[in-house]
Every structure is written in C-alpha cells, then in structure tokens.
Amino acid sequence: MxxxxxxxxxxxxxxxxxxxxxxxxxxxxxxTRSLALSEAELAALRFTLMQAALSAGLSVMLAVPVARALARRRFFGRDVLVATLGAPFILPVIVAVLGLLAVFGRAGWVNNGLALLGLPAFSIYGLQGVVLAHVFFNMPLAVRMILHGWQAIPAERFRLAASLGFTPAATLRHIEGPMLRAVLPGAALVIFVICLTSFAVALTLGGGPRATTVELAIYQALRFDFDLGAAARLALLQFALCAAAYAVATRISLPLGFGAGQGRTGGPPAPNGWRRGLDAVFITAAALFLALPLLAVVLNGVPGLxxxxxxxxxxxxxxxxxxxxxxxxxxxxxxxxxxxxxxxxxxxxxxxxxxxxxxxxxxxxxxxxxxxxxxxxxxxxxxxxxxxxxxxxxxxxxxxxxxxxxxxxxxxxxxxxxxxxxxxxxxxxxxxxxxxxxxxxxxxxxxxxxxxxxxxxxxxxxxxxxxxxxxxxxxxxxxxxxxxxxxxxxxxxxxxxxxxxxxxxxxxxxxxxxxx
Amino acid sequence: MLTLENLTITQGGFRLTADWQAKAGARIAVIGPSGAGKSTLLSVIGGFFAPQSGRVLWQGADITGLEPGARPITTVFQDQNLFPHLTIAQNLGLGISPNLRLTANDHARIETALDRTGLAGFGPRKPAQLSGGQQSRAALARALLRDKPVLVLDEPFAALGPALKAEMLGLVAELSHDSGATVLMVTHDPKDALAFAPLTCLVAGGAAHAPQPTADLLANPPPELAAYLG
Structure with missing residues (x-):
C-alpha cells in the first residue's frame, strides 16, 4: 500500500x-592526527565566533526600528519593500560582495563622499567588512522575523492599550517588549548560525591572520598548504560548532503567548509628530542600504557586457x-x-x-x-x-x-x-x-x-x-x-x-x- | 447482509462493542449522545480505523482487513467530501476511476449522475462555486457512480438548514431505493431517523445496540436515549 x-x-x-x-x-x-589547535587555528575560531556574534547582534538591533516602522506605517510601495526583504536570501553572496565593494570599497561611493568632506576613509576589508556584508544579508531576514512578531500581536491588545490611555513607553513595556523578548533571541540565533559557516564573504573581504573564519581556514589548509591533517582537524572543529548551534536551535522554539485574537488586523498604533519622521528615516535608510549595492552591480555590470x-x-x-x-x-x-x-x-x-x-x-x-x-x-x-x-x-x-x-x-x-x-x-x-x-x-x-x-x-x-x-x-x-x-x-x-x-x-x- | 461480529473498538480509554446483523437494503439511523462513538463505529465499518477484535462481514465475506477503497462501501463524510482543486466532474470521475482514466462512456455516466442529482451543467465548476447543498448533492452523485452496496453517511447534512436537509434525505432515500443499497446514517435529530430510517441503532453506554424499529425505539426510549432526547 x-x-x-x-x-x-x-x-x-x-x-x-x-x-x-x-x-x-x-x-x-x-x-586527524592531533586535536591540538595551533595559534592560527585558535585565532580563526575566535574570529568566527566574534564576527558571528557581532553580525547577529547588529542585524537584530538595526532590524527592530525598521520592523516597527514597517509594522505601523502604510505607504506606497510598502508591500513591494516587504517582499524585497526576501531577496538577499537568494542573492548570490559573491554578487552582493561586489555591490558592497562598489558602495563601501576603497574607491566606492561612500569613501568618495567621506573624502569630499575631508574625513578618513572606511576600509571594507577585515572584521568590519565581514560584519557589514553579514548585516546586509541578515538584517532583512531579521526585519521579516520581527515584523511577523509585530503582526502576530492581536489588534485587540493595541485597542485595549489605547482605551487604557497607554503611553508609547507603556505599550512598549507591556505589549511590544514581551513580543521582542520572545522573538529576538531566536532571530539572533538563526543569524549567528548562518554566519558561523561564512565562507564566500570571509574569502573576499576577510583573510589574513586577523580575519579568517574556520570555514575559510579549512579551504586554505586544503587548497594552499595541502595539509590534510590540519584541514580535517579544522573541519571537525567547524562541525562541532555547527552541531552545537543546531542542538541549541532545536531546543529553542518560541511560542508567542499572546492568546487568540478575532483576526482583526491593523497593526500597532501609528503616532504622528517626530516619531513619524524617524520611521521614515529608518525605512529610507534600510531601503537604500539594500538597494544601492544592487544598483551598483547593475551599473558596473552593464557596460562590461x-x-x-x-x-x-x-x-x-x-x-x-x-x-x-x-x-x-x-x-x-x-x-x-x-x-x-x-x-x-x-x-x-x-x-x-x-x-x-x-x-x-x-x-x-x-x-x-x-x-x-x-x-x-x-x-x-x-x-x-x-x-x-x-x-x-x-x-x-x-x-x-x-x-x-x-x-x-x-x-x-x-x-x-x-x-x-x-x-x-x-x-x-x-x-x-x-x-x-x-x-x-x-x-x-x-x-x-x-x-x-x-x-x-x-x-x-x-x-x-x-x-x-x-x-x-x-x-x-x-x-x-x-x-x-x-x-x-x-x-x-x-x-x-x-x-x-x-x-x-x-x-x-x-x-x-x-x-x- | 452486513455483519458486525463481536466487534470491540478501543481508542485510548474509550471502548465500544457491537454484535449484530443488518439485512441488505436496510436503512438504519445511528443515534446517540455525542462522544458515544457513532462516528468511530462508522470509521471501523468504512475501514479507516481497525477494531481491537471482532470482524466486519459483507454477505458472509470478511472485509475487516481490507483497505477503505477496496470495501463494498462508500463513505460520505461530515465535510471534505470534494477535492477543492478538481472540477465537480473530476471529483465524480474519481468514483469511477481513482486515477481519472475515463472513457467516453464514463463521461456520459458522470453527466447522468449530475442530472439525477439536479446538478446538470455543474460539471466544469469547482466545489467552491457551489452552495453547501449542491456540494452534498455532488458527494451523493459520486456515491451513485461508485455503486457500492453499502452507503455510510457520517452526518453529511449537519451544516444544512432544515428544508435542505429534508430534501437531501429524500434524495438519499430515492437513490438507495433504486440501487437497493444498505444505508447507515449518523444523525442527531430523531425526526430525521423517523422520516428516513425504518431501523435505528442506538450507540450509548459503550455499546452499539442491534437496530430496532425506529418508531418503537423513540416511543419507548431506554434511559440513555431518554436522557439524550430530553
């Protein structure tokens, strides 16, 4: 049967x-002959954990105000923008790196602007570049997860808050805060795990003794040094990292205890005044951060064709x-x-x-x-x-x-x-x-x-x-x-x-x- | 002859027994308090749930181990009787051939079945474009095409209004009279039982009792039924 x-x-x-x-x-x-890590391998481990933690933390922190702005504002093109937030997930990493180089690289748009203002240049290589690229990929993912959390709060909660005369601070404390506490750890963990296995970004923007991930170190041991023992040891280390993260991730599932609503939609209240302006700034900044590197790829790629x-x-x-x-x-x-x-x-x-x-x-x-x-x-x-x-x-x-x-x-x-x-x-x-x-x-x-x-x-x-x-x-x-x-x-x-x-x-x- | 032979059905802490026979062509209402096991009894007969012990027989042949589709039985469920992505004609066609390999003759039979159930012209539509009553008719039309000797109805008309429900019961009575099918139908409403089924099986107190004449049973209800009828 x-x-x-x-x-x-x-x-x-x-x-x-x-x-x-x-x-x-x-x-x-x-x-694997020996499990003892060399100094360089230990450095790779430290760098892997640090860049993953920084990338996860920054992505989530930046995502919160963007997600809140998107949850409470309605404007022309909002649906397109929310849908586009899924695009980095299917964007080839190497393409994004090229785009980021055009915007943030040595002769990129940002550094040209800084030079005009007489400010020192920003270097995209090393830790800051790796983290920048990871934030580019994962901040949109975090926005989507957090936006989902906001939309999952039943409209009745906000209506009740309004009828009780909650200030924005009280709304944050009693309604939005618990949601964020439930959603943020999971979102950060997902991004941390993604960044643990970062290879292409580290290969192009990292490298050297100070900015090598374990994944990149495996590649270098095998491809450049042809040291099979070291490659195997590093691969086992990477597997231990991933397996530990996987084990933690399967344990953390985050039920949202907001109770059932009647399916009313409407999202959180949309206060006017300076908060409105600030939301516009967040949305515009996020949209530019995502769109400019892609635009750069198109602008630089077309003439060469x-x-x-x-x-x-x-x-x-x-x-x-x-x-x-x-x-x-x-x-x-x-x-x-x-x-x-x-x-x-x-x-x-x-x-x-x-x-x-x-x-x-x-x-x-x-x-x-x-x-x-x-x-x-x-x-x-x-x-x-x-x-x-x-x-x-x-x-x-x-x-x-x-x-x-x-x-x-x-x-x-x-x-x-x-x-x-x-x-x-x-x-x-x-x-x-x-x-x-x-x-x-x-x-x-x-x-x-x-x-x-x-x-x-x-x-x-x-x-x-x-x-x-x-x-x-x-x-x-x-x-x-x-x-x-x-x-x-x-x-x-x-x-x-x-x-x-x-x-x-x-x-x-x-x-x-x-x-x- | 449909035979339930020393059936014991258990599900968690729940237990139900049945041991009786029904003549071919009988129309039987299945009545009793909610949670007593009416639907469970029908799922065992239909083959969706295995009894702990005992046998189900049709005309003396043991069908207890057969797959639902291989039994001489058509089940009409409370809901989800039609695939929403297939047209009404395709949904009916599944009653003839589960892989929808249909001949010209089969298509003609589908048209006839639609005619019989008052759905002429509805073949190309999707279920969502039909009213609740029309969807019930389509399920009955497919039962007609399957042409199995036993028809098991698990409250398929519960969501319909009184007039529509009476109309459907009339249609079931008419179709089963013509085909000579044995019908078992779960109902909550003693009036349905009286109008439709000469016999009634009371499911209460852990047993599905042998069918008795409906009028007698309702006139002199045993205590469990009396409590249920109120």
Missing amino acids: ADRAVTLIAAGLAAAVLLLLLAPLAALGLS RHLPASVWDAVLAAAVRSTLIALASTALALSAALVFALAAARGKGWPALAATLPLAASSLVLGTGLFLILQPLFRPADLALPVTMTINALLALPFAFRILLPETRTIYADYHRLGASLGMTGRAWLRWVVIPRLARPMGFAAGLVAALSMGDLGVIALFAGEGQATLPLLVQRLMGAYRLEAAASAALLLVLISFALFWAFDHWGRRYADA
Whole structure:
C-alpha cells in the first residue's frame, strides 16, 4: 500500500542522508592526527565566533526600528519593500560582495563622499567588512522575523492599550517588549548560525591572520598548504560548532503567548509628530542600504557586457551553463527528497523530520573536505567537482525545502487522506491528482529558493574545481582575485539575472499551477 | 447482509462493542449522545480505523482487513467530501476511476449522475462555486457512480438548514431505493431517523445496540436515549 511504500522510500533516503553526513565525518576523524589547535587555528575560531556574534547582534538591533516602522506605517510601495526583504536570501553572496565593494570599497561611493568632506576613509576589508556584508544579508531576514512578531500581536491588545490611555513607553513595556523578548533571541540565533559557516564573504573581504573564519581556514589548509591533517582537524572543529548551534536551535522554539485574537488586523498604533519622521528615516535608510549595492552591480555590470573579450565571454557562458545545470539537478534532487520526507512526516512519524533537517548541522566545506579525503585516493578531485557540488548543494538545501513543504503536506493528509482512501486512490493517482496540485505553490517556492541558492553557491566547488570546472560564482571570485573588476561585474550581473530568473520561473509555475 | 461480529473498538480509554446483523437494503439511523462513538463505529465499518477484535462481514465475506477503497462501501463524510482543486466532474470521475482514466462512456455516466442529482451543467465548476447543498448533492452523485452496496453517511447534512436537509434525505432515500443499497446514517435529530430510517441503532453506554424499529425505539426510549432526547 502507498503508506508503506512512502515510509520505505523515506527510510532509504534517510539512510542516504546519514551516509552522506557520516562518511565524510568518519574520514575527517581518521585523518586527524592531533586535536591540538595551533595559534592560527585558535585565532580563526575566535574570529568566527566574534564576527558571528557581532553580525547577529547588529542585524537584530538595526532590524527592530525598521520592523516597527514597517509594522505601523502604510505607504506606497510598502508591500513591494516587504517582499524585497526576501531577496538577499537568494542573492548570490559573491554578487552582493561586489555591490558592497562598489558602495563601501576603497574607491566606492561612500569613501568618495567621506573624502569630499575631508574625513578618513572606511576600509571594507577585515572584521568590519565581514560584519557589514553579514548585516546586509541578515538584517532583512531579521526585519521579516520581527515584523511577523509585530503582526502576530492581536489588534485587540493595541485597542485595549489605547482605551487604557497607554503611553508609547507603556505599550512598549507591556505589549511590544514581551513580543521582542520572545522573538529576538531566536532571530539572533538563526543569524549567528548562518554566519558561523561564512565562507564566500570571509574569502573576499576577510583573510589574513586577523580575519579568517574556520570555514575559510579549512579551504586554505586544503587548497594552499595541502595539509590534510590540519584541514580535517579544522573541519571537525567547524562541525562541532555547527552541531552545537543546531542542538541549541532545536531546543529553542518560541511560542508567542499572546492568546487568540478575532483576526482583526491593523497593526500597532501609528503616532504622528517626530516619531513619524524617524520611521521614515529608518525605512529610507534600510531601503537604500539594500538597494544601492544592487544598483551598483547593475551599473558596473552593464557596460562590461559589450566589451568583454571573447575569451572571457566563452568562459563566462560555459560557467553559466555549468552552474545552471548544477542548480537544476540539485533542485530536482532536493525537492524529491523533501517531498518524500514531508509525506512520511505528515503520517505522524518523527524520524523523517530529523533526517531532513540533520544537514543543518553540517557545512559545505566540512562535507567537502570529508568527501575530498574519501575520493582523493581514487579519483582526480577536479573530475568530480560538478557531481560533488550538486550533491552537497542538494543536501544542504534539503532542510529548507522540507520545512517549506511540511505544513501544507500535513494539511493535505489531515483533510483528504480519508477521502482519498475511501475512493481507493493510492500511489500515483494520489500524487498526481491530490498532492502535486495542492502542493504546487509551496513546491514552486521551494524549488525557486533551492535553484537560486545552488546557482549562487560558492563553497565546496572552490575545493574541487580545477581550471575547467568553475561555476559562475567561482569565476566571478577568480576574476575579482585577478583584479579584472569590470569582467567580474558583468559575470556577476549575469549570475544574479539567472538566479532571480530561476527563482521567478519556479515560483511562478507553482502559483500558476495552483490557480489553474 | 452486513455483519458486525463481536466487534470491540478501543481508542485510548474509550471502548465500544457491537454484535449484530443488518439485512441488505436496510436503512438504519445511528443515534446517540455525542462522544458515544457513532462516528468511530462508522470509521471501523468504512475501514479507516481497525477494531481491537471482532470482524466486519459483507454477505458472509470478511472485509475487516481490507483497505477503505477496496470495501463494498462508500463513505460520505461530515465535510471534505470534494477535492477543492478538481472540477465537480473530476471529483465524480474519481468514483469511477481513482486515477481519472475515463472513457467516453464514463463521461456520459458522470453527466447522468449530475442530472439525477439536479446538478446538470455543474460539471466544469469547482466545489467552491457551489452552495453547501449542491456540494452534498455532488458527494451523493459520486456515491451513485461508485455503486457500492453499502452507503455510510457520517452526518453529511449537519451544516444544512432544515428544508435542505429534508430534501437531501429524500434524495438519499430515492437513490438507495433504486440501487437497493444498505444505508447507515449518523444523525442527531430523531425526526430525521423517523422520516428516513425504518431501523435505528442506538450507540450509548459503550455499546452499539442491534437496530430496532425506529418508531418503537423513540416511543419507548431506554434511559440513555431518554436522557439524550430530553
């Protein structure tokens, strides 16, 4: 019967996920001679924790006033702005770095302005640059989480506060404060975990003894020093960090104890006067902070498209094709696995959810190093660059896809399982006529996210790729490293266009299919 | 003949027994206080919930272990009887072929079933475009197409107004009379039982009692039923 088939396939997939996680870890364990960290490795650990904590703290602190302004103001373009806050999540890191360099770099817009005013220049390299890039990516995420918290406060609470004559300070203390205390730790933790595995940002804006993350140190040990023992030791350290963060994150789930409202909406009260002006400042500043780097990518990328040398064009197009194929393949893999796990989890079992979210405890370079150690005696790593990248991208995207599919899959099971059973709908009929049509919207959204994430990923490919296997993000990074900034900008523009087009196409397909 | 043989149903601390037979073509109301286990009894007969012990038989054949769709039974639920993303015609087609491989003849049968239930022309619409009464008609039209000898109704008309409900009961009576189906229907309303079902099964005090003539049962209710009727 279909139930048992789903459970069996899910069990097989869970075994594959475990194998893909445990085999690299075992290889790392076997290759580690000594667990004692060198001075440089300790520095990498300290820097990783510090930049992650600073990035999380700053992102959340800056997000609070922006989220409050968005929660209580209604203006033209607000919905577009709130939707755009999701864009950094699918923006390739290397593209954002290029944009940030154009705005905050040595000869960037900000430093030109500072020079005009006779002020000292701001350096984007080192700790401040790494944190700046992380805030660029994660502050919008924090705004969305906190905005959600504000919108979850029933309008009745604010109405009651108004009828009792609460001052803004009293409203903050009795209504908004408890919400923030519930939401902020979770938001900060999520960002902290994301920043723990920072690789591409550290690779481009950090580096050196004072600004190297553990993830970057793994890459340097393997790629430059070819010190397999050190790479394995660092990878185990990184895994311990991620696993600890994962364990904490699964324990903290934050129920909001605000009670049920009658579904009235309206948001918090919108005071006039100087508070109105301040809200406008916060919203404008946040919008500019997000929009200017993207604008810079477009402005710098367009001219180059016309006079790129043919040899560079060929390399860019070949890399674009490789990246797109990897993205499509890992999307197919991650989505099918997520669907099977979601179907099995909807039947009330606990282990499929565990198997589907376990990859959160690993990172791209940890898995990559482990696989490198396993494969390197048998194959030339460069020959396997693309399949390995595809598999790891799919594995790391699985938890996101699973979480997006799970709620609606549960609803389908609760609402229609009995009806389907009474009509004798099993296996393919059930999948084709019920699951796919009803899941089309979240599936399209999840597929778009996975495709864009995989398209923009710059992680394990850097470990494996030889000259001929660069993906588009890696090529952008190499062009930057060779100071061919115009070519890098053009390739980055192409990269962001393909990423957003993939996201749009899948998401649009899901909506169209669901509405048909 | 539908046989419930020494059935014991347990769910947490809840326990219900049933041991009786009903003739083919009988119309039986299932009545009793809420929480007594009316719906649970029907889910065991329909195959959605396994009894702890005992058997369900149809015409002497044991169907206790069969999947819901493989039983000689059509269940009409309280709600969620139609897939909202499929058209009415597709929802009906699922009653003929669960994977919707339909021949021209099948499409003609769907049209006839729509006609019979007063839904002519509604085939291409989605369920949300139909009123509550029309959605109930569509569920009955699909039961008609499935053409199973037992029809189990778990209060499908509870959300309808009195006039509409009477109309639906009339339709069920008419359809089951024509097809000779055995009907079991949960209801809260003794008037429904009187109007529709010559026999009534009282579910109370941990037992689903053998069906008795409805008029007698209501005229001389045992204490549990008397308390429920008030």
